[in-house]
Amino acid sequence: xxxxxxDLEGVFLPEMWVSVAEKTGIEELRLTTRDIKDYDVLMTKxxxxxxxxxxxxxxxxxVIATLEPLDGAVEALNWIRQExxxxxxxxxxxxxxxxxxxxxxxxxLFCHNLTIDGQGNITGYNLRIxxxxxxxxxxxxxLNYHVIAFGDSYNDVGMIQExxxxxxxxxxxxxxxxxxxxxxxxxxxxxxxxxxxxxxVA
Amino acid sequence: xxxxxxDLEGVFLPEMWVSVAEKTGIEELRLTTRDIKDYDVLMTKxxxxxxxxxxxxxxxxxVIATLEPLDGAVEALNWIRQExxxxxxxxxxxxxxxxxxxxxxxxxLFCHNLTIDGQGNITGYNLRIxxxxxxxxxxxxxLNYHVIAFGDSYNDVGMIQExxxxxxxxxxxxxxxxxxxxxxxxxxxxxxxxxxxxxxVA
Numbered sequence: 001x002x003x004x005x006x007d008l009e010g011v012f013l014p015e016m017w018v019s020v021a022e023k024t025g026i027e028e029l030r031l032t033t034r035d036i037k038d039y040d041v042l043m044t045k046x047x048x049x050x051x052x053x054x055x056x057x058x059x060x061x062x063v064i065a066t067l068e069p070l071d072g073a074v075e076a077l078n079w080i081r082q083e084x085x086x087x088x089x090x091x092x093x094x095x096x097x098x099x100x101x102x103x104x105x106x107x108x109l110f111c112h113n114l115t116i117d118g119q120g121n122i123t124g125y126n127l128r129i130x131x132x133x134x135x136x137x138x139x140x141x142x143l144n145y146h147v148i149a150f151g152d153s154y155n156d157v158g159m160i161q162e163x164x165x166x167x168x169x170x171x172x173x174x175x176x177x178x179x180x181x182x183x184x185x186x187x188x189x190x191x192x193x194x195x196x197x198x199x200x201v202a
Numbered sequence: 203x204x205x206x207x208x209d210l211e212g213v214f215l216p217e218m219w220v221s222v223a224e225k226t227g228i229e230e231l232r233l234t235t236r237d238i239k240d241y242d243v244l245m246t247k248x249x250x251x252x253x254x255x256x257x258x259x260x261x262x263x264x265v266i267a268t269l270e271p272l273d274g275a276v277e278a279l280n281w282i283r284q285e286x287x288x289x290x291x292x293x294x295x296x297x298x299x300x301x302x303x304x305x306x307x308x309x310x311l312f313c314h315n316l317t318i319d320g321q322g323n324i325t326g327y328n329l330r331i332x333x334x335x336x337x338x339x340x341x342x343x344x345l346n347y348h349v350i351a352f353g354d355s356y357n358d359v360g361m362i363q364e365x366x367x368x369x370x371x372x373x374x375x376x377x378x379x380x381x382x383x384x385x386x387x388x389x390x391x392x393x394x395x396x397x398x399x400x401x402x403v404a
Contacts, residue, residue, distance in 0.1 A: 106283040108310040139341040144331040
């Protein structure tokens with residue numbers, strides 16, 4: 001039996017930190033895993049920037065609540081969920097993602113969480129487990145699933161390579177140079193075709 | 203971080219085989235895991251009965267498509283999905299469950315599948331993995347989740363005991379005699395209270 005796992009931001013939702021950067025005008029928050037491959041380096045920098053600008057969780061949630069799924073994302077995800085099981089594997093935090101999951105009709109999401117003090121300051125982040133995407137694929141394979149994985153970023157490469165089948169969705173050119181053998185889809189129509197084919201093959 | 207796993211039939215949907223028994227008048231199809239604890243014995247009997255009555259997958263799907271979720275199930279499941287992540291762990295088959303999952307707004311479902319020949323005869327069933335519910339809980343714990351499990355039947359006991367927290371939902375009296383230490387909920391209001399409490403405890 002087959003199951004899909006997919007990234008969230010850049011696939012179904014806009015990059016939340018980029019959106020926060022745009023709304024707040026704080027350019028340093030624009031960096032993503034596309035730019036800095038070491039997630040801990042990236043997150044430590046983000047939290048330092050938030051502290052510097054005295055931005056609290058409530059401020060971030062207000063911005064995030066105004067975001068919408070990418071054009072066509074809801075339809076594409078609804079289609080996928082009629083065809084197969086899917087779990088979203090994201091290195092976001094539940095405090096960020098929750099206000100947006102309703103707009104995607106609550107697909108199952110595996111992610112991380114934040115440490116927040118009584119004043120709403122984000123004092124730390126908790127990775128539920130290191131390399132959670134790759135580990136989730138291993139666990140699903142251990143449950144005798146044939147896993148099909150897709151995402152757009154460097155933090156998706158591990159799960160894509162661990163999966164029985166994997167491909168990129170709308171990735172930056174830099175990844176394609178680094179991983180030229182991974183198949184690529186660039187829009188939801190190509191995504192549907194790739195998934196249909198993957199589900200058909202025995 | 204916490205995640206819920208739950209049984210499907212008897213919790214959110216009616217028992218599908220019981221419904222098929224009622225609609226077809228074939229009393230032998232009424233048996234469930236509540237009655238026969240050995241799942242292979244139960245399924246082998248069911249398939250023999252189907253063959254005897256020349257019932258094909260299309261006949262079963264027609265009956266199943268007429269079923270509705272239990273009263274209050276959609277609302278309860280929607281509430282749960284706003285509060286936490288949940289995966290449905292069921293020993294049903296995807297060919298049976300799929301027509302009904304739309305009515306539950308497509309929660310993620312881990313189950314099994316059937317072998318069906320060109321004429322629609324169900325010639326066998328494929329357990330994706332033995333003790334899939336218990337194994338799924340182990341896998342989720344391996345991903346550093348605190349797992350909260352609930353179900354109504356003997357085939358839920360393994361996952362309930364393996365989980366960090368577990369309880370019954372509307373079980374038959376026979377299970378309560380066999381497993382007197384497992385907490386019990388008997389309706390969706392009690393379910394919500396139990397889940398709220400479980401999610402609050404650190």
